[in-house]
Amino acid sequence: MLFICAGFIACTDDDKVKITEFTLTLTEPEDLNVTSISDLHVTFKNVNTGKLTTNTMTGTTGKLTLNEGLYNITVEGKMNYIVDEKNVEGQVKGYKESVNLVGTTSADNIKLFLFNSKADFVIEEVYFAGSTTLEGKQYSGDQYFKIYNNSDSVLYADGLVILESEFTTSRQYDYTPDIMSQAMTVTHIYAVPGNGKEYPVQPGESILICDKAIDHTIATPNSFDLRNANFEWYNDNDQDVDNPMVPNLDIIYSSTLTIWTLNNQGLKAYAIARMGVDKQTYLKDYLYECSYVNSGYTMTKNYYKFPNEWIIDAVNISNKAQYVWNVVDPSLDMGFTYCGEVASDKNRYNKSVRRKVLSTTPDGRKILKDTNNSTEDFEAKATPSLKQ
Structure with missing residues (x-):
């Protein structure tokens, strides 16, 4: 599955900017019986420039072209899972700091977790x-x-x-x-x-x-x-x-x-x-x-x-x-x-x-x-x- 991307690669018109084809793999929570994950939104924050790039994923693996750099990556989406034989919908998130995108290709993995929004x-x-x-x-x-x-x-x-x-x-x-x-x-x-x-x-x-x-x-x-x-x-x-x-x-x-x-x-x-x-x-x-x-x-x-x-x-x-x-x-x-x-x-x-x-x-x-x-x-x- 590919990221749906638009409008943020314009800076590659500058031949001096090095770019990386980045493959992101998302891992489902281990302790849940997951049936589906959807509506995944991924935000890349360039640590040095502060620039944010937000894209969507249609599956748990995606590829994206980004400028080389150090990024913090945030993932948010929906997840359906089984509890006591019932289908439950919840919010899923993931986060990883200091992901270094260097070279023509790069890859990394982020573990997803169920976000508990119960007030306490x-x-x-x-x-x-x-x-x-x-x-x-x-x-x-x-x-x-x-x-x-x-x-x-x-x-x-x-x-x-x-x-x-x-x-x-x-x-x-x-x-x-x-x-x-x-x-x-x-x-x-x-x-x-x-x-x-x-x-x-x-x-x-x-x-x-x-x-x-x-x-x-x-x-x-x-x-x-x-x-x-x-x-x-x-x-x-x-x-x-x-x-x-x-x-x-x-x-x-x-x-x-x-x-x-x-x-x-x-x-x-x-x-x-x-x-x-x-x-x-x-x-x-x-x-x-x-x-x-x-x-x-x-x-x-x-x-x-x-x-x-x-x-x-x-x-x-x-x-x-x-x-x-x-x-x-x-x-x-x-x-x-x-x-x-x-x-x-x-x-x-x-x-x-x-x-x-x-x-x-x-x-x-x-x-x-x-x-x-x-x-x-x-x-x-x-x-x-x-x-x-």
């Missing part, structure tokens, strides 16, 4: 860069997450887990074995306490989870009074501050011996999830031993892995200049968002990343955008919601 909790906002004092110095301790009920039903925050990635979006290695399609490699896992129905969240409402639930405006007017946060994360040692009036998150795993602070450059991924096993089983059975080459030396590390099937929502964060890859599977997030343009960008302070509003219901409830693409779903370098 989503990450509404991450305030990671921190604030500034009146003297322009960095102020930390006021980092926070806002988690939003994007459904039309009451959801319970009890047991909801916040994850931080072990890997950074600014440095890429070839980790062996590569488990990204099955799990997220994590460095912190904190969970909301509760007995199952202790912390209800109404449709269209948020919970605020912060580092230190104190009045930070005493130190700097650029910060916030977080004493009314719903939860705080607290490491029980002399370096942390605890507000006894605000419930602490339960620590499932933390790689730090001191306190957990979010990467203030924004070089991590964050996710929310629900554990599929208890804490003791997790710590026993979900170790991840991997190796990679760094400066000519083979490094062997032990991390923890968190199954993708437990994850509800994820966001990759970087700054634009340092971004090199996503550290979660494309089925969780196909893009990234940011507060800083470059490394150590002082303009990142006093800003957050905030999920965009898709629509508003007649009763005024906001529905936030959730396409599993943080580039599209989030407002970068935004004014923090607590400032508004």
Whole structure:
């Protein structure tokens, strides 16, 4: 099957532009009984120029002529599959970064996944860069997450887990074995306490989870009074501050011996999830031993892995200049968002990343955008919601 292409090869009139005949093969999701895939739209984004080329495919293999270059490829379409002897239609997506088209011919493969559009909790906002004092110095301790009920039903925050990635979006290695399609490699896992129905969240409402639930405006007017946060994360040692009036998150795993602070450059991924096993089983059975080459030396590390099937929502964060890859599977997030343009960008302070509003219901409830693409779903370098 061939791509249906039109109107984007005009630049080949310039004999100096090298072109490649690219063959793209799409692989069906392994865990589904797929009967058909249709309405496939493929977008090629030239990493260097930002130019977008969108085409359609009539099958799972197609050929296209493109200028040589480095591309990010996004696939969207429809898929029919069998569940309990019934035919179900769903949305299918795929994504691959840094596909290098070089030479007269080139080929690559992208794994498709079923996009789950069921409304649930989503990450509404991450305030990671921190604030500034009146003297322009960095102020930390006021980092926070806002988690939003994007459904039309009451959801319970009890047991909801916040994850931080072990890997950074600014440095890429070839980790062996590569488990990204099955799990997220994590460095912190904190969970909301509760007995199952202790912390209800109404449709269209948020919970605020912060580092230190104190009045930070005493130190700097650029910060916030977080004493009314719903939860705080607290490491029980002399370096942390605890507000006894605000419930602490339960620590499932933390790689730090001191306190957990979010990467203030924004070089991590964050996710929310629900554990599929208890804490003791997790710590026993979900170790991840991997190796990679760094400066000519083979490094062997032990991390923890968190199954993708437990994850509800994820966001990759970087700054634009340092971004090199996503550290979660494309089925969780196909893009990234940011507060800083470059490394150590002082303009990142006093800003957050905030999920965009898709629509508003007649009763005024906001529905936030959730396409599993943080580039599209989030407002970068935004004014923090607590400032508004």
